[in-house]
Amino acid sequence: MEIQLISFGKISEFMESQKMEIPDMSNTDELKTYLEQCFPKLVGMKYKLALNKNMVQTSQELKNNDTIAIMPPFSGG
């Protein structure tokens, strides 16, 4: 399956926004595990996901062509 990855803040320094071919998987928890394997710098970092512009609180179902944003802690204001 394919997903659109968007990264922000310090995460964008080692993970570019990109279309990404990933093994089939069913939810965002599995995706986190996968991403942490591909981008070991993510391990131990605080970050949140947004799935198709909705904040992910608990694991969400993942579908082909979904857009996933990876966001480090906010620092607006």
Place this chain on the structure above:
Amino acid sequence: MEIQLISFGKISEFMESQKMEIPDMSNTDELKTYLEQCFPKLVGMKYKLALNKNMVQTSQELKNNDTIAIMPPFSGG
């Protein structure tokens, strides 16, 4: 004795600022009683006194030529 009376707000509508000759008296509590006799509209009104530009919390000694301000509740801001 003589005092300088200064009035503010709605009190100034019935009690003009004036130099006032009053019977000798020793403190501001006595003055309040006297003023309420001279200006019956004061009775039952909420007001504070200032003696020579200091707020009167408890009765203060009164001397000849003191300045007494009579102030209804504040409404600045």
Place this chain on the structure above:
Amino acid sequence: MSEKKIRNIFIEGAISPSFIADSIAGHSSKTTIGGHSIFMGQVRNDEVDGKLVTAIEYTAYEDLALEKMHEIREEIFARYPLHCMHVHHSLGNIKTGEICLFVFTSAAHRKPAIDACTEIVERIKAELPIWGKEIFDNKTHQWKENK
């Protein structure tokens, strides 16, 4: 005795938005500031028994008010890590929609700026000998009272 610098807070007439803008702009060289808090009081056209407020006429016992404001300023600076604080209050006739009070605090971080500003506004209303006379559209009036 410590030296006392009594500042004037009173402005004859309304406080203009451009006066406020100049005050804000004056802080851009103060680069240790991280947060500013502002409160502005504006004259409302309240309705009382079918009459509309068209203006408030402010008077004050100026000497005592400035002394008291000085005390408040000292206490606020003692309790909050403020960079600066500015207070302006109108005297005279202020029409509905015009600004009659401007309180402006600045600090490195937002919390002291916000908390100090709020406390200053409360204390101005409670402690400064200032009176507002609400002028109605039929030329009658009533004296405001802060709650």
Place this chain on the structure above:
Amino acid sequence: MSEKKIRNIFIEGAISPSFIADSIAGHSSKTTIGGHSIFMGQVRNDEVDGKLVTAIEYTAYEDLALEKMHEIREEIFARYPLHCMHVHHSLGNIKTGEICLFVFTSAAHRKPAIDACTEIVERIKAELPIWGKEIFDNKTHQWKENK
């Protein structure tokens, strides 16, 4: 479903004092307003390990931030009797001393204006996907984190 009017809060570059003055002046015709509360965030020249911050570069996940700000706006209006609320946040490079956040609330009485303003500032910092990159005088940088 209720109709959603998503407002843009983002401004490219710093927020100027004259922008703020115009915003204030625009409220003088709203004569049911009695109190305005404003918070402004300003870029500080913090020192970190001997390096000085010269600017903060702000980026945001704009779509999500605007959705979230819309939610915050609806909740604030549901809880406080506000007349109006305005929020502006900078994107791009904001130099020390410049203003990057402007929150402006107005109500008939001071308390809802002040309380709502404070709550909006807290929620913007905690909930909006915005990132600040502190640029140091030696061209290195570090990513800010709100506490």
